[in-house]
Amino acid sequence: MELIFATNNAHKVDELRAVLPAGFSIRPLREAGIDQDIPEPHDTLEANAREKAEVIHRLTGGDCFSEDTGLEVAALGGAPGVKSARYAGDDRSPAANSEKLLRELQGRADRSARFRTIICLCLEGTYHEFEGICTGTIAESPSGTGGFGYDPVFIPDGGDGRTFAEMSLAEKGRFSHRRKALDKLVAFLTNPPKK
Ligand code: ITT
Ligand code: NA
Numbered sequence: 001m002e003l004i005f006a007t008n009n010a011h012k013v014d015e016l017r018a019v020l021p022a023g024f025s026i027r028p029l030r031e032a033g034i035d036q037d038i039p040e041p042h043d044t045l046e047a048n049a050r051e052k053a054e055v056i057h058r059l060t061g062g063d064c065f066s067e068d069t070g071l072e073v074a075a076l077g078g079a080p081g082v083k084s085a086r087y088a089g090d091d092r093s094p095a096a097n098s099e100k101l102l103r104e105l106q107g108r109a110d111r112s113a114r115f116r117t118i119i120c121l122c123l124e125g126t127y128h129e130f131e132g133i134c135t136g137t138i139a140e141s142p143s144g145t146g147g148f149g150y151d152p153v154f155i156p157d158g159g160d161g162r163t164f165a166e167m168s169l170a171e172k173g174r175f176s177h178r179r180k181a182l183d184k185l186v187a188f189l190t191n192p193p194k195k
Pocket of ligand 1: 009012040068069094115147151
């Protein structure tokens with residue numbers, strides 16, 4: 001089964017392809033010949049994911065899925081959350097976002113955080129939502145050059161203390177929010193609820 005993945009983020013595509021089971025393939029917007037900036041105007045991950053899937057479903061008329069992800073930091077009341085991409089400003093600089101996060105957490109004892117991904121699937125015109133959460137800790141300083149976004153400052157629970165940016169794609173995939181949401185999507189597509 002092939003689904004259009006309503007994203008312009010190549011890292012997300014690489015991560016999903018690294019863990020996608022046989023029999024499934026994904027086609028990101030660029031490879032589908034769709035040159036479209038997708039809006040994320042809402043104040044929840046759920047609503048943004050839904051909007052992305054709706055825009056691409058309207059454009060293609062076919063099945064597709066999207067995802068929206070945020071980093072939720074306990075000591076910051078869940079920020080940056082749905083605003084993760086623009087935390088330090090409109091230029092969406094990952095380094096600036098991580099720097100701001102480390103600044104905000106200076107002197108805080110509680111550095112616990114979680115990544116949350118919402119996948120929104122549009123299947124035959126009906127929408128379905130799948131959530132994946134990865135809990136962890138914000139590092140004292142950035143480490144590693146892999147991954148993207150906040151990966152250099154996020155240490156997942158259950159690992160060996162390395163940040164996501166110090167892991168291979170496959171290693172990150174063992175823990176990640178995105179992987180967990182994908183697993184639910186795949187389970188749903190493999191065994192759809194009876195109508
Ligand atoms: P879309 O085209 O899919 O919308 P995007 O790059 O705009 O891709 P999001 O809005 O979902 O992605 O991402 C929000 C922010 O969270 C952005 O700054 C990302 O860098 C960051 N982020 C998302 N997933 C991440 C992950 O697995 N590890 C680290 N940072 C992540
Ligand atoms: Na986005």
